[in-house]
Amino acid sequence: MVLELQKPRPVWQIMFSTHHTDVGYLYTITGLTFLFMAGVLAMIIRTHLFFPGEGVLVSDSATFNRIFTVHGLTMLFLFALPVANGIGNILVPIMVRYKDMAYPKLNAIAFWMNPVGGALLWLGFADVSWVSYAPYSIIRAPGPAADMFIFGMKILGISSILSSINFVVTVLKCKHPDLSLRRVPLFAWSMLTVSLMTLIAMPTYAAALIMMLTDRLGLSGFFNPFAGGDPIAYLHLFWFTFHPEVYIFLLPAIGMMYEIIPRFSRKPLYSQASGVFAFVMLGIIGFASWGHHMYSTGMDFTTKVVFMIGTLAAVPASGMHVFNFLATMWGARIRFAAPMKFAVGGIALFFSAGAGGVLNSAMPLDFISHGTYWVVGHMHLFLTGTIGFGFVAMVYYMFPYITGRMYSEKWANVHFIGMFWGTVQVFFTQHLLGLEGMPRRIYDYPPEFTSWTQLNQIATVGAWILGASFAVFLASLIYYSAKGKPANMDDPWGLGGKYYYPVAAKNPHGGHSGY
Amino acid sequence: MGHDTAEWVFVAVVIAVLVYVGVDSWIVQKEVEDVPADAEVIKVTGQQWFWSFEHADGTKEISTLHLKKGHAYKFEIYSRDVMHSFNIPDWVVFEDAVPGHTNHAWFAPNEVGTYPIQCREYCGLLHYNMRGSLVVEDDKS
Amino acid sequence: MKSTSKQQMKTLIAVSIIALVALALVSQLHFAYAQLAQQENTKQYLNLRAEVWNLFFRMTTAAFTVGAIVSGTMIWLVWRFRESNPKNKAPTKWEHLEDPTAGSYEEEGH
Numbered sequence: 001m002v003l004e005l006q007k008p009r010p011v012w013q014i015m016f017s018t019h020h021t022d023v024g025y026l027y028t029i030t031g032l033t034f035l036f037m038a039g040v041l042a043m044i045i046r047t048h049l050f051f052p053g054e055g056v057l058v059s060d061s062a063t064f065n066r067i068f069t070v071h072g073l074t075m076l077f078l079f080a081l082p083v084a085n086g087i088g089n090i091l092v093p094i095m096v097r098y099k100d101m102a103y104p105k106l107n108a109i110a111f112w113m114n115p116v117g118g119a120l121l122w123l124g125f126a127d128v129s130w131v132s133y134a135p136y137s138i139i140r141a142p143g144p145a146a147d148m149f150i151f152g153m154k155i156l157g158i159s160s161i162l163s164s165i166n167f168v169v170t171v172l173k174c175k176h177p178d179l180s181l182r183r184v185p186l187f188a189w190s191m192l193t194v195s196l197m198t199l200i201a202m203p204t205y206a207a208a209l210i211m212m213l214t215d216r217l218g219l220s221g222f223f224n225p226f227a228g229g230d231p232i233a234y235l236h237l238f239w240f241t242f243h244p245e246v247y248i249f250l251l252p253a254i255g256m257m258y259e260i261i262p263r264f265s266r267k268p269l270y271s272q273a274s275g276v277f278a279f280v281m282l283g284i285i286g287f288a289s290w291g292h293h294m295y296s297t298g299m300d301f302t303t304k305v306v307f308m309i310g311t312l313a314a315v316p317a318s319g320m321h322v323f324n325f326l327a328t329m330w331g332a333r334i335r336f337a338a339p340m341k342f343a344v345g346g347i348a349l350f351f352s353a354g355a356g357g358v359l360n361s362a363m364p365l366d367f368i369s370h371g372t373y374w375v376v377g378h379m380h381l382f383l384t385g386t387i388g389f390g391f392v393a394m395v396y397y398m399f400p401y402i403t404g405r406m407y408s409e410k411w412a413n414v415h416f417i418g419m420f421w422g423t424v425q426v427f428f429t430q431h432l433l434g435l436e437g438m439p440r441r442i443y444d445y446p447p448e449f450t451s452w453t454q455l456n457q458i459a460t461v462g463a464w465i466l467g468a469s470f471a472v473f474l475a476s477l478i479y480y481s482a483k484g485k486p487a488n489m490d491d492p493w494g495l496g497g498k499y500y501y502p503v504a505a506k507n508p509h510g511g512h513s514g515y
Numbered sequence: 516m517g518h519d520t521a522e523w524v525f526v527a528v529v530i531a532v533l534v535y536v537g538v539d540s541w542i543v544q545k546e547v548e549d550v551p552a553d554a555e556v557i558k559v560t561g562q563q564w565f566w567s568f569e570h571a572d573g574t575k576e577i578s579t580l581h582l583k584k585g586h587a588y589k590f591e592i593y594s595r596d597v598m599h600s601f602n603i604p605d606w607v608v609f610e611d612a613v614p615g616h617t618n619h620a621w622f623a624p625n626e627v628g629t630y631p632i633q634c635r636e637y638c639g640l641l642h643y644n645m646r647g648s649l650v651v652e653d654d655k656s
Numbered sequence: 657m658k659s660t661s662k663q664q665m666k667t668l669i670a671v672s673i674i675a676l677v678a679l680a681l682v683s684q685l686h687f688a689y690a691q692l693a694q695q696e697n698t699k700q701y702l703n704l705r706a707e708v709w710n711l712f713f714r715m716t717t718a719a720f721t722v723g724a725i726v727s728g729t730m731i732w733l734v735w736r737f738r739e740s741n742p743k744n745k746a747p748t749k750w751e752h753l754e755d756p757t758a759g760s761y762e763e764e765g766h
C-alpha cells in the first residue's frame with residue numbers, strides 16, 4: 001500500500017485514504033508543491049532587488065508587499081509545517097509500533113484543511129507581512145485580502161492543533177507497551193515535543209486572529225489605539241506563539257538528522273538521553289524568550305534583560321544537538337550519500353545561524369540589526385540552511401522507499417553544491433546588508449547607495465544559484481521517480497544492517513521482521 | 516549516562532560564552548540608555564509616509580532635521596497612524612514609533628554632515644520611501 | 657570509543673579552552689580601544705555609536721572564534737571519517753550488528 005509507480009494506484013485512492021502513510025504522502029507532496037510556488041515568489045523578489053530604481057518584474061510597491069507576505073506565509077505554514085507533518089505521519093506510528101495514527105479520520109481532516117487555508121492565502125494575496133502587526137493590519141490593510149488572510153491562517157492554525165493532538169496521543173497513548181518512552185526514536189520525540197509546544201502556543205495566536213478580525217470589523221478595539229486598544233498587546237500575543245513556533249519549525253528537521261546521521265555513520269547515536277533532554281529543554285525554555293522580538297517597541301530595561309536571559313538560556317540545548325551529531329560521526333565510517341551530505345551541510349549552517357541568533361539577543365545590537373536585512377538573513381539561515389537541508393535530506397532518504405526507485409547520486413550532488421553555495425551567498429550577504437542599514441520589506445532603494453546595490457546584487461546571484469539547484473531537485477524528483485533504477489529496498493545505499501524504519505513504512509501491514 | 520567529559524566541557528564552554536554575551540550586553544545597554552540630563556528634546560512624528568520634527572523652541576520641520584554638533588538630543592517618538600520605526604543608521608539611533616505610546620532615543624552628534632533617516636518597520640505602500648535626512652551643522656552660537 | 661579518539665577528544669578540549677582564554681583576552685583589547693577612543697574624544701557625552709559597534713565587534717570575535725573551532729572540527733570529522741579515507745577500510749565494531757545504529761554506547765560501554 002504505497003505510492004509506487006511500478007504498481008500504480010489510482011490517485012483518488014490515496015487522496016481519500018486515512019492511512020497514515022497515505023496522509024503522509026499527501027502532506028509531503030502538498031508541502032513540496034508550495035515550496036516551489038513560494039520559491040518562484042522569492043526569485044521574483046530577489047531579481048527585482050537586483051535593479052534599484054527600475055521597477056523590474058514588479059512595478060509597484062503594492063504588489064511587492066503582497067509578494068513578500070505570501071512568500072513568507074507559504075514557506076512557513078504551507079511548506080515547513082506540512083512537510084514535517086508528512087514525514088511525521090509516515091514514520092511516527094512505526095517508530096512507536098502502532099498500526100496508524102491515533103485518530104486516522106482526524107488526521108485526514110487536518111490535512112485537508114491545508115489546501116483550503118492555502119487557497120485563501122493565495123487568492124487573497126494580502127499585504128500585511130507575515131507578522132501582520134497591528135494597527136496596520138486593522139486600520140489600513142485593504143480587504144478582502146486581509147480578511148482572507150485571517151481566515152486562511154485560522155484554518156491552518158486549527159489544522160496544526162488537530163494534527164498535534166493526534167501526534168501527542170499516538171506517541172503517549174498508542175506506543176507499544178514494550179517500548180519505553182526513553183527509547184522512542186528521536187524523530188518521534190521531536191514530533192512529540194513540537195506537538196506539545198503547538199498545543200500551548202497556537203491557541204494564543206488563534207485568539208489574536210479573532211480579535212484582529214473583530215477589530216477590523218469595528219466591533220472591538222483590542223489592538224486599535226484609535227479605539228482605546230494597544231498594538232503592543234498584539235505583538236505580545238503574536239510572539240508568544242511565534243517564538244516557540246520557530247522551534248516548532250526547527251525541531252522536526254533536527255529529528256530527521258537524528259534518523260539519518262547514525263544510519264550513514266553506521267554507528268549508534270552518541271547519546272539518546274542528551275537528545276531527549278535537549279528537545280524537552282528547548283520546548284520549555286522556548287517559551288521564555290518571545291520578547292526579544294520587541295526590544296525596540298519601548299520595552300523597559302528590566303523586561304529586556306529578562307527576555308535576553310530567556311533567549312540565551314535556550315541556546316545550550318541547541319548546542320547539545322550539534323555536539324550529539326558531531327560525536328556520533330566521531331569514529332564512524334561515513335558514507336556520504338545525498339541524505340548524509342544534506343544533513344551535515346544543515347548542521348554547519350545551523351551552527352552559523354545560531355551564532356547570529358546569539359548576537360540578535362544582545363539588547364544593544366538591536367539598534368543595528370532589528371528590522372534590517374540582518375534579521376532576514378538570520379531567519380533564512382535557519383529556515384533554508386537548517387530546516388530546508390534537513391527536509392531535503394529526508395526526502396532523498398525516503399525517495400527509494402516511496403517510489404521503489406533510486407534518485408541519481410550525481411544530480412543530488414549538483415543540487416547539494418548549488419544549495420549550499422546559494423544559501424551561504426544569499427543569506428550571509430543579507431547579514432551584511434543589515435549592517436549597512438538596509439531595512440527589510442522595502443520595494444526599492446536609492447541606486448546611489450552603492451554598497452546596498454552591490455550587496456543586493458551578490459545576494460541575488462546567490463538566490464539564482466539556489467533557485468537553479470531547486471530546479472534540479474524538482475526535475476530529478478519527477479524524472480527518477482519514473483525512470484530511476486529500481487532500488488534495493490532493503491538497503492538502498494549499501495550500508496549493511498537490516499532494519500530501517502522506512503522499510504516498515506513501505507510495508508505498513510507487517511511483512512518486515514525488524515522488531 | 517551517555518554524557519562523557521567532552522560533552523560537559525562543551526556545554527560549559529557554551530554557557531561561559533553566553534554569560535559573557537549577557538553580561539557585556541547588560542553593561543552596554545545600561546550605558547546607552549542613560550540619557551544626558553541636558554539633552555534637548557526633539558519631537559519626532561511618523562505617519563504614512565514621512566517624518567516630521569518639532570524642536571524645543573517650537574520650530575517644525577518636515578523630512579529634513581537640522582541639529583547642532585556637540586549637543587545631545589533626546590527624541591520623543593510618536594506615530595499618527597500605524598507602527599513605524601525611527602532610524603538614523605549612521606548614528607545607531609533606532610526606536611519604534613507606536614501609536615498611543617511615546618518612545619525615546621537619544622544621541623550626541625560629534626561630526627557635521629548629512630545622514631539618511633529612514634523607517635525600519637513595515638508600514639504599508641510607501642514604507643520603502645519613508646526617507647528623510649539629518650543635517651548636523653557646526654554650532655556657531 | 658577507541659583510545660586514540662579519546663586522545664583526540666582531549667586535544668579538542670584543550671584547544672577549546674585555550675581559544676576561550678584567548679577570546680577573553682581579545683575582548684579586553686577591544687575594551688581598551690574603546691576607552692582610548694573615549695579619551696581622545698573631548699566631548700562630555702557618551703559616544704553611543706562607538707559603544708554599540710564595539711560591542712558588536714566583541715561579540716563577532718566571540719562568534720567567529722567558537723565558529724572556527726566548531727567548523728574546524730566538522731571539516732576534520734568529515735575528512736577523517738569518510739569511508740573513502742584509507743584509514744577507514746576496516747568496518748567499525750558496530751557493523752557486525754544486525755543494525756549498526758540500534759546499539760547504544762550506554763550499554764556497550766565505550
Ligand code: HEM
Nearest residue numbers: 246249250292293354357358360361369370371375379382
Ligand atoms: C540559537 C537559537 C536562536 C536565537 C538565540 C534566536 C534569536 C533571535 C532573536 C533575538 C531574534 C530577533 C531579531 C530582531 O528582530 O532583532 C530572532 C528573530 C527571528 N528568528 Fe531567531 N533565534 C534562534 C533560533 C531561531 C530558529 C531555530 C528559527 C527558525 C526556525 C528562528 C527564526 C527567527 C525568525 C523567523 C525571526 C524573525 C522574525 C521576524 O521579525 O520576522 N530563530 N531570533
Ligand SMILES: [Cu+2]
Nearest residue numbers: 243246290293
Ligand atoms: Cu524569536
Ligand SMILES: [Cu+2]
Nearest residue numbers: 634636638642
Ligand atoms: Cu515604514
